[in-house]
Amino acid sequence: MDVNEVESPGKGTATRGGRPPAAVFEEIAGGLMGEEPAIESGTGFGSSPGLRFGGRIFAMLVRGEFVVKLPGQRCTQLVASGEGRPFDRGQ
Numbered sequence: 622m623d624v625n626e627v628e629s630p631g632k633g634t635a636t637r638g639g640r641p642p643a644a645v646f647e648e649i650a651g652g653l654m655g656e657e658p659a660i661e662s663g664t665g666f667g668s669s670p671g672l673r674f675g676g677r678i679f680a681m682l683v684r685g686e687f688v689v690k691l692p693g694q695r696c697t698q699l700v701a702s703g704e705g706r707p708f709d710r711g712q
Contacts, residue, residue, distance in 0.1 A: 642687035646670065649680065666710070683708075 650672055653660045657674075665671030665681025665688070672680040679690045688708050691699075699705030 642685060643682060646680065646682050646687050 650662060650670070653672065654662060659674055661673045663671055663673055665678055666683055669682050669684075671678050671682075681688050696705065696707070700707060
């Protein structure tokens with residue numbers, strides 16, 4: 622488990638705002654790629670969609686959940702509030 626990565630709180634469930642994780646990912650990807658040329662789309666783990674900056678993954682969809690890499694303190698806040706949970710690569 623990486624304490625700097627969090628995922629949405631339920632497989633295939635709606636994220637905050639009632640939208641599915643894939644829709645949130647697509648909205649964020651579209652906005653970031655339109656504003657920041659250094660952000661590239663590609664794969665996360667395996668064939669899952671992901672976003673990279675400087676060749677490093679910072680957001681992806683994994684098993685129907687939206688996963689982002691954030692500073693540890695922000696991840697702790699999201700987990701404590703119930704808005705996220707630590708990402709476990711081994712699930």
